[in-house]
Structures are given as C-alpha cells and as structure tokens.
Amino acid sequence: MITDIQTFFRELAASGINLTIFYDAFDFDRFVTGLGNTLLLILASAIFSIVIGAAGAAILTLSKGPAAAVVRGYVALFRNTPLLVQMYFFYFAVGSIMPVGQNDIGLPQPLIGSFTWAVISLSLYSGAFNVETFRAGVGAVHSSYEEAALALGYNRRQAFFSVIVPLALRFSFASLANNLVDLTKATTVAYAVGVAELLYVSNQIWSDSLNTIEMMNVMLVIYLILTGAVVFIINRVEAAMRLPGFGLGDGQ
Amino acid sequence: MNSTNLLAQILEWMPFVLQGFALNILMSLLAIVIGTMIGTFLGLGQLSPGWIVGTPSKLATQLFRNAPWLVLLFYCIFLMPYQINVGGAVIQLPSWLRATIGFSFPVAANFSEIVRGAVKSVPRGQWEAAEALGYSRRSTLFRIILPQCITRMIPPWMNLYALLLTATPLSMIVGVEEALGRTQAAVQAQSDSRVLIPMYLALLAMFFLYTWPINRLSLMLERRFRTK
Numbered sequence: 001m002i003t004d005i006q007t008f009f010r011e012l013a014a015s016g017i018n019l020t021i022f023y024d025a026f027d028f029d030r031f032v033t034g035l036g037n038t039l040l041l042i043l044a045s046a047i048f049s050i051v052i053g054a055a056g057a058a059i060l061t062l063s064k065g066p067a068a069a070v071v072r073g074y075v076a077l078f079r080n081t082p083l084l085v086q087m088y089f090f091y092f093a094v095g096s097i098m099p100v101g102q103n104d105i106g107l108p109q110p111l112i113g114s115f116t117w118a119v120i121s122l123s124l125y126s127g128a129f130n131v132e133t134f135r136a137g138v139g140a141v142h143s144s145y146e147e148a149a150l151a152l153g154y155n156r157r158q159a160f161f162s163v164i165v166p167l168a169l170r171f172s173f174a175s176l177a178n179n180l181v182d183l184t185k186a187t188t189v190a191y192a193v194g195v196a197e198l199l200y201v202s203n204q205i206w207s208d209s210l211n212t213i214e215m216m217n218v219m220l221v222i223y224l225i226l227t228g229a230v231v232f233i234i235n236r237v238e239a240a241m242r243l244p245g246f247g248l249g250d251g252q
Numbered sequence: 253m254n255s256t257n258l259l260a261q262i263l264e265w266m267p268f269v270l271q272g273f274a275l276n277i278l279m280s281l282l283a284i285v286i287g288t289m290i291g292t293f294l295g296l297g298q299l300s301p302g303w304i305v306g307t308p309s310k311l312a313t314q315l316f317r318n319a320p321w322l323v324l325l326f327y328c329i330f331l332m333p334y335q336i337n338v339g340g341a342v343i344q345l346p347s348w349l350r351a352t353i354g355f356s357f358p359v360a361a362n363f364s365e366i367v368r369g370a371v372k373s374v375p376r377g378q379w380e381a382a383e384a385l386g387y388s389r390r391s392t393l394f395r396i397i398l399p400q401c402i403t404r405m406i407p408p409w410m411n412l413y414a415l416l417l418t419a420t421p422l423s424m425i426v427g428v429e430e431a432l433g434r435t436q437a438a439v440q441a442q443s444d445s446r447v448l449i450p451m452y453l454a455l456l457a458m459f460f461l462y463t464w465p466i467n468r469l470s471l472m473l474e475r476r477f478r479t480k
Contacts, residue, residue, distance in 0.1 A: 080463040081456045082418040084425075085432055089452040092436075096445050185320035192425050199322060212330055220319055220327075227318040 018211040019218065027205050034201030035222065041118060041187040041197055042226070046180055048123035053130020057168075060131070061138050062160060071131065078128035084189050087121040091193040118190035126183040133179055137172030138164055170241060177234035181227045188223075198222060262450050265438040269451075272434035273458050279352045279430070280417040286352075287359025287416075288409070294360055295367025299393075309364070316361035321354075321419050328354030329426040348430070351423035359416055366408045370401035403477045410470035414463045431455055 009022035020027040056071045078086065095110060095117060103109040112120075141164050149159035191199045198219060206215040297309030316324065328350050335344050374397050382392040424433040435455045439448055 076464060077456075077460065080414065080418070080467060081459045082421045082432075084421045085452065085455055085459060088432065088436070089449075089456060092439075093448040093452040096448050181318065185318070188320040188322040189422070191322065199320075199326075203326075216323070216327060216330070220323055223320055223323060224315070224318050 017214055018209065019214050020205060020209040020211060021215075021218070024209075027209065030201045030205060034196055034198045037115070037196055038187055038198040038226070041115075041122065041190060041195070042184050042230075044119045045122035045126060045183055045187070048119065049126035049130050049179075049183060050176075052123060052127030053134050056127065056131030057134035057138060058160070058165075060135050061164075062157065074124075075128045075131050078125050079132075083121070083125045083186055084192055086125060087118065087189060087193055090121045091117045114190075114193045114195050118187075118193060118195045122183065122186060122190070125186065126179060129179045129182070130176065133172050133175040134168065136175065137168035137170075140171040141167045170238070170243065173234055173238040177231055180230050180234065184227050184230050185223070258446060258450070261442065261444075262447055262454065265442070265451070266454065268438060269431055269434050269455065270458070272429060272431035273462075275348060275428070275430045276417065276420040277462070279348060279355065279420050279423065279428075280413065282352045283355035283359055283420075284413050284416055286356040288363050290356065290360035291363025292367060294364035295371075296393075298364060298368045299371055313361045313364040313368075316357045317365065319358070321358050322422050322425065324357050325351060325354040325422055325426055328357075347426065348423065348428045351420075351426060351428050355416060355419060355423075358419075359412060362412050362415075363409065366405055366412065367401070369408075370404045371397055373404060374400055407470040407474035407477070410466055410473070414466045414470070417463055417466075418459060431458065 006023040009019050012019065013023070021031040022028070056075065059067050059071050091114060095112065099111050100108045101111045145163055145167060146156075146159050149163040150156070154162065187197060188199045190197050191203070194200070202215045202219045206212040209215075294309050294313055297305045298313060300306040300309070329347060332345060332350050332353070335342050337343075371393075378396060379392060382396050387396065421430060421432040424430055424436075427433075429437075432455065435451055439451050
C-alpha cells in the first residue's frame with residue numbers, strides 16, 4: 001500500500017509535479033514534524049489565549065480600579081503593535097536578559113526556547129483580542145439577568161460567574177471563532193524566530209528539493225483545512241452548548 | 253558607557269529606522285487602495301444572485317481570507333516575476349512592491365466581507381419597498397442600499413487598515429528593508445546587547461503611536477453611527 005503510494009508520487013514527479021513529501025522518507029518526516037509543531041502551537045496558544053481573555057474580561061467587568069487599567073493598557077498595546085515585532089521583542093530583546101543554561105554537550109542553551117517564546121507571544125497577542133471578545137459577550141447579556149440574580153440573593157460576584165458568564169460565553173462564539181482562525185494563521189509568524197513549524201519545514205523542503213510551487217500549494221491547502229477545522233470545532237461546541245430559546249438565531 | 257551615551261546611541265539610529273517605517277506606511281497605503289478596489293468588486297460579486305459571478309467571488313474571498321498572510325506573501329515574492337514587459341517597456345518589480353501586492357489579496361478578501369456584511373445589515377424591508385416602487389435590482393443597490401452602507405463600512409475599514417499596517421513587518425522575512433529589518437540591522441551594527449530592549453521598544457512605540465489613534469477613531473465613529 002505505502003509502496004504503491006510512493007510509486008504513484010514518484011511517477012507523478014517524473015511528469016512534473018514533484019511532491020517529495022509523499023515518497024521521500026526524510027522529507028516526509030520533516031513535514032510531519034512541522035505539521036505537529038504547528039498543531040501544538042495552535043493548541044497551546046489557543047488554550048492560553050482563552051484563559052488570558054477570560055481573566056481579562058472578568059477583571060474589566062468586576063473591577064474598576066488599577067487592575068482594569070492594566071488590562072486596558074495590555075489590550076491596547078498588544079492590539080496596536082505588530083505580532084512579528086512583539087515576537088522579536090520577546091525572543092531577541094527579552095530573551096537576551098534571560099538566564100542561559102547548558103545542554104548535554106556543554107554548549108550554552110537558553111532556558112526558554114524559540115517554541116516557548118512563540119507560544120508566549122502568540123498567546124498574549126491573541127489573548128488581547130479574546131479579552132475584547134469576551135468583554136463584548138458580557139456586554140451583550142441584558143442587565144435584567146443580573147438584576148434577577150441579585151433579587152434572588154446572589155451577590156455580584158456569584159451573579160457574574162453563575163449567570164452572566166455562561167450566557168456571555170454563548171454570545172462570544174462567533175467572534176471567538178474569528179480570533180482562533182486568526183491565531184491559526186498567525187502561527188506562521190513563528191517561522192521568523194526559527195520554530196520548525198509547517199511554513200519553516202516547507203521552506204526547507206523546497207530549498208532542498210526545488211519544488212517551491214508544489215510545496216506552497218500543499219501548505220496553502222493544509223492551512224485552509226486547519227482554519228476550516230477550527231471553525232468546525234467551534235461550531236460544534238456552540239451547537240452543543242446552545243440553550244433553546246436563547247441566542248441570536250431564536251428571535252430573542 | 254553610561255545611560256546618556258546609550259540614549260544618544262539609540263537616537264542616532266532612529267532616523268534610519270524611521271525611514272524604514274515610512275516604507276511600512278507606503279506599503280500599507282498602496283495595499284489598502286488596491287485591496288479596497290478589488291474588495292469592492294469581490295463584495296458586490298458575492299451579492300450577485302447568479303452563480304457565474306457569485307460563486308467565484310465567494311470562493312476567492314474565502315480562500316484569501318483563510319490563508320495566512322505570510323503564505324500569500326511567500327507566493328507573491330517567489331512566484332511573481334522580477335520585471336514585467338508592458339508593450340516594450342520593462343517595469344521592475346522590487347520586492348517591496350511585490351510584498352505590497354501580496355498584502356493586497358487578504359485586504360481585498362477582508363474588505364469583500366465588509367461590503368457583504370454592510371449590505372446584509374440593511375433591513376430586507378428596504379429592498380422590498382424599493383421593488384414595490386419599481387426600482388430595478390441595480391438601482392436599488394446603487395441608489396438606496398449602498399449610500400447607507402458607506403458609513404457602516406468606514407469603521408471596519410479603518411480597523412482593516414490598522415491590521416494591514418501591523419502586518420507589513422512580515423515583509424521583512426522575505427527581505428524588504430522596512431522598520432523591523434532596519435531595527436535588526438541597527439542592533440547588529442551596534443553589537444551591544446543593552447540596546448536590544450530600547451531599540452525594539454522604540455519600534456513598538458512607533459507602530460503603537462500610528463495605529464492606536466486609528467483604532468480609537470474607528471471606535472468613536474462606530475459609536476456615533478450606531479446611535480444615529
């Protein structure tokens with residue numbers, strides 16, 4: 001079976017479409033590693049950015065003091081500066097004052113590698129957008145829900161976590177899906193700090209095998225599948241969490 | 253060397269970086285003009301009831317909206333010719349111009365969605381009222397629906413421009429000498445690790461000072477148009 005596939009793509013290569021990743025074991029391994037790293041980047045950054053977004057929105061809603069000002073400053077700063085510059089700032093500038101350890105053969109090795117920096121900066125960047133998303137979701141919940149909860153004896157904090165948050169979450173899905181698609185697309189920027197993700201390994205492969213056009217098309221298709229998958233997953237979660245009679249589609 | 257020296261050293265490199273930033277602004281302005289023009293056609297195409305125009309417009313919009321900017325940039329940098337012949341005249345395409353064209357595609361796709369969203373946000377009743385008054389589909393769109401959409405399209409369009417400007421440093425990866433590339437070159441030339449943080453902070457400040465007012469203005473306009 002595998003040999004059949006390999007022969008097929010070898011013959012295809014002879015006819016001009018050179019997809020080395022399907023018959024060359026070395027290129028295949030590199031490609032799978034890159035795809036794995038991209039998936040890891042997406043997953044880790046998505047989780048952290050949602051946590052950051054939720055925490056930021058909670059602070060903005062519950063507190064009016066300096067904590068809210070800090071969150072607002074963070075959102076403004078990260079939304080209005082380029083992700084690539086942020087990543088360079090973390091990786092090169094902040095990285096230069098971080099402690100350096102030693103690897104197995106005694107060479108200096110920074111304790112925080114490029115992958116971790118990429119996750120940190122992607123999470124902070126995407127998190128800033130998620131703060132606004134969740135904040136808008138909270139704003140979309142009509143104040144009568146909170147008043148009803150207060151009338152039933154909840155305090156403000158309890159009302160927020162038990163009544164507002166579950167409803168706000170359902171208002172946030174469309175915008176959250178958008179942010180996560182943007183995050184998926186943004187993982188390519190990690191290429192610039194040398195994370196071996198999909199774009200990086202594709203670049204290596206087309207440099208070695210001189211099949212630039214084929215690899216670019218493969219890469220484009222994979223990113224379209226990934227963004228499609230993100231939208232599909234969010235839609236499934238949204239459908240699973242839908243409350244009958246509540247939401248935008250139900251003529252509220 | 254003390255801290256005043258360090259400051260002087262950084263200030264000395266600022267004109268060099270600012271020239272790069274001017275290229276960022278130039279690229280973003282060109283790309284938003286090209287992107288808006290193509291995006292208008294794509295967006296109106298998406299609204300077409302016929303499949304000959306409608307389906308390709310929808311496909312192109314989804315394709316360029318969901319592909320990473322950097323991947324589209326790679327396409328334009330590697331697969332576009334270095335020069336083109338137009339009736340005997342040779343036009344050089346330097347890498348910054350090719351990068352600008354690369355940025356125009358996602359901008360066009362995003363603007364296409366803005367146009368579609370704005371037109372869809374006009375209540376259906378207006379289409380029906382216009383039809384009842386004997387307007388054709390074309391004149392309903394151009395004389396009744398679109399004039400109302402312009403104000404609704406301005407805030408997201410400004411956000412798109414801000415997003416575009418913050419994407420322009422990506423062109424540094426493919427070898428365009430813009431602000432980030434120049435900052436990196438400046439840091440390497442000084443070979444002093446203490447300038448790293450201030451240099452990158454200065455660069456972040458440049459982008460922030462340019463983009464933040466645009467986003468604020470967009471938010472203000474959005475609130476103003478909403479209450480009307």
